[in-house]
Every structure is written in C-alpha cells, then in structure tokens.
Amino acid sequence: MSKTHEIKVTKRELQRKGASRRLRHAGVIPAIVYGGNAEPVAISLDHNATWLAQQNEWFYSSILSLNLDGQITKVLLRDMQRHPHKQLIMHLDFLRVDENQALTASVPLHFLNEDTSPAGKAADVVVTHELKEVTVSCLPKDLPESIDVDLGELKAGDVVYLSNIKLPKGVEIVALAQGKDHDDAIVTAKHGKGEAADEEVAAAE
Structure with a gap:
C-alpha cells in the first residue's frame, strides 16, 4: 500500500508566461492540478522543498497530498518540465485521483x-x-x-x-x-x- 506525502501549495491566477517567469525568479514553481469532476486549478510550490522531494522515488510513483490552505487534494504527478541546463523545475502537472476509481x-x-x-x-x-x-x-x-x-x-x-x-x-x-x-x-x-x-x-x- 502506498504512503501519502503531503506538499504545501498556494493557489495562483492563470496568467501569461511572464508571470510564470517571475514566479521562478522568486523561487516558486508554477503548476496545474486537473482531472476528476473539478476545473483545473493553477497552483505554485516552493522550489527548494520540491527539488528535495523530487529526488525520491515516491515523488513520481506515490499518491501526493497537496495541501492548499488546509484542504487536501490527492494527486499523481503526470509531467515535470525541467530547465535543459540548470537545476531548475519549470512546471509541474498533477492529476487528481478518485479513491474509488482504478x-x-x-x-x-x-x-x-x-x-x-x-x-x-x-x-x-x-x-x-x-x-x-x-x-x-x-x-x-x-x-x-x-x-x-x-x-x-x-x-x-x-x-x-x-x-x-x-x-x-x-x-x-x-x-x-x-x-x-x-x-x-x-x-x-x-x-x-x-x-x-x-x-x-x-x-x-
């Protein structure tokens, strides 16, 4: 049985690429949560904490609990965009999971x-x-x-x-x-x- 791992996230507004670039300069990763019966939600994550987490196998294969102001959304990582030369995560995609659906x-x-x-x-x-x-x-x-x-x-x-x-x-x-x-x-x-x-x-x- 998979363990769950909690990651704190912050909601953000969907904006143009320039806004995402400013987030990265501030040490924040832009990301999106989609799937299920809910609309996609734009979020951001702390880069340093996420960089440490993604060095573990569980980050890629386990159920992740995204904590948005105390509200937990269970997801799987579906895509990660990395900078081609720097140790920098550019963007993350998370898929919501349904506890009752395979x-x-x-x-x-x-x-x-x-x-x-x-x-x-x-x-x-x-x-x-x-x-x-x-x-x-x-x-x-x-x-x-x-x-x-x-x-x-x-x-x-x-x-x-x-x-x-x-x-x-x-x-x-x-x-x-x-x-x-x-x-x-x-x-x-x-x-x-x-x-x-x-x-x-x-x-x-």
Whole structure:
C-alpha cells in the first residue's frame, strides 16, 4: 500500500508566461492540478522543498497530498518540465485521483538478492535489467511505491518475466492484460561473451 506525502501549495491566477517567469525568479514553481469532476486549478510550490522531494522515488510513483490552505487534494504527478541546463523545475502537472476509481501509474522495480544469487556470484555471467519500472493498474489505496523482485535463485540462462513478479494485493500489470505476447522479460542472466564464444566453437567442432 502506498504512503501519502503531503506538499504545501498556494493557489495562483492563470496568467501569461511572464508571470510564470517571475514566479521562478522568486523561487516558486508554477503548476496545474486537473482531472476528476473539478476545473483545473493553477497552483505554485516552493522550489527548494520540491527539488528535495523530487529526488525520491515516491515523488513520481506515490499518491501526493497537496495541501492548499488546509484542504487536501490527492494527486499523481503526470509531467515535470525541467530547465535543459540548470537545476531548475519549470512546471509541474498533477492529476487528481478518485479513491474509488482504478488508476494507472509507473512503479519502480527494486531487484533484491542479485549479488548473492548463483548468477550474481558467477564472474562469467552478466545480469541485465531489461526494465526498471512497470505500469500497473489499481485503486489509489493499493498503489505501491515500488515492487520488489527477488533474484536470490537467479542462475545463468534464466529469464525473469513480468508474469513472474509477485504483486501486492489489488495490483495488476497493465501489459499482461493485453496477452502473452506482452509478457516482457525484466531480467536476463547470460554468460559473458568469452564463454559464449567458446561454446559456439565447441558446438561447431
């Protein structure tokens, strides 16, 4: 189950780009909240506090509680615009979430016990993470901040697929609902190039 993280925001009037530029110079990020049955609301956030928050995984995959003068709106981050050269957030888009309606969100994968697995301990085996996150569907209360993938038994030649992931209750992987052809590999364990070449030579002989 996902935790909620509260962020204080301030309401602002929708204005031209010049106003947004002045906000950024003042250390404030312009943002918008949309979705649900309510009209879009223009808000602003403190840049320094938000910059620190966005360095955490939960900022991108968890339900966020926007606190506007004591009124809480639960949202998901849907878009972040960054400055191309500076450590500066230019704009944020937040989507309102309905507690009773399923949502889709990208959730990071955490790979556990890889170093102690047979593949991880073998010097001639290369373990590749094909995916680092997965798109899931669930009710907001069931949204996980991350999903653990235990690689403790991973051996050379093994492939871990989306269907092998142990999911929290109430959570589904969107791709799997589209059929077996979408059961993508998330981890592969292959012998290094040197040993693979030796095996090809031996097979040819």
